[in-house]
Amino acid sequence: MSATALDLAALAQSIKDWGRELGFQQVGIAGLDLAEHEAHLQRWLAAGYQGEMDYMAAHGSKRSHPEQLVPGTLRVVSLRMDYLPGDTRMAQRLGQPEKAYVSRYALGRDYHKLIRKRLQQLAERIQAQIGPFGYRAFVDSAPVLEKAIAEQAGLGWIGKNTLVLNRKAGSYFFLGELFVDLPLPVDAPHASEHCGRCTACLDICPTAAFVGPYVLDARRCISYLTIELKGSIPVELRALIGNRVFGCDDCQLVCPWNRFARPTAQGDFQPRHGLDNAELAELFRWSEEEFLSRTEGSPLRRAGYERWLRNLAVGLGNAPPSIPVLEALQARRDDPSPLVREHVQWALARHGHL
Secondary structure, three states: OOHHHHHHHHHHHHHHHHHHHOOOOEEEEEOOOOHHHHHHHHHHHHOOOOOOOHHHOOOOOHHHOHHHHOOOOOEEEEEEEEOOOOOOOHHHHOOOOOEOEEOHHHOOOOHHHHHHHHHHHHHHHHHHHHOOOOEEEEOOOOOOOHHHHHHHOOOOEEOOOOOEEEOOOEOOEEEEEEEEOOOOOOOOOOOOOOOOOOOHHHHHOOOOOEEEOOEEOHHHOHHHHHHHOOOOOOHHHHHHHOOEEEOOOHHHHOOHHHHHOOOOOOHHHOOOOOOOOOEHHHHHOOOHHHHHHHOOOOHHHHOHHHHHHHHHHHHHHHOOOOHHHHHHHHHOOOOOOHHHHHHHHHHHHHOOOO
16 A cells, blocks of 8 residues: 555544544545436426425536535545434423423534534644645535435434434434545445335324335425424424424434434534424414524524414414414514414314314
């Protein structure tokens, strides 16, 4: 082996060590051949499963060709950071229809800034070791096939629920990428998937959003409906959403591999403002000022106040018709937002109070 190859192999190992020191649980290095995943994406887009997420079809082939997105890229360093909070009893919340269910990843602070900062620190460590080099960091913020890259880097396999699964960590983790112009040795892709005959994730989906294994129709997915969809939630899906007001974890909650998921040590990912045990009616009473104050630095900001109220109105329509529930809905019967009013009226009609 040449000295250059030896140096690159040592550097690759150092990058993995530094990544773990910076709070990532796993680091892998991928090449740029994503042809198989590109074909899957094109079939998915052709079927219209992306719904209103037009950005999924934008940027031409840059999403599946890292070297086009960032010219000069030779490798992608893929990293995962576990986010599972401690004992939040979130599965229990689904059986408490008066409570609000917020996806576990959104209970704490927004992960984008934290992970991007750590990726920048990693790049600076590399630069201190070898001098200036070309790089760019991404955290779910650009046309990047992050799950495909993670699979190529050996971090896990893409499961039937379309999430990256890891035999030692389940699926409760965020992904980040560092595009580099260094010819580092690549890790072996995850050679096989380990879902076997299990269909728990497909069977549990409240809205039957999975067309089949590995194929999700986002237009029926509760995460899409409560976060990405800008307009009215389809009437036929509202009752199926239950009390899930921001995202959905059902396909993760039932995944057998998540029994190996470990609670995170990151304080930023711990629940804030009691969101892991909040009443729907209580959250529905938040003013816009309270929403902005209590969701500062939170993933919940992505939905915005109006859609937050829309989602909560659906949850209240699915909750038992208690006095707090009915009073909360009546208080927003004449809300200035047509979108909120529509969903409040639907909820009141569900309770026979139009």
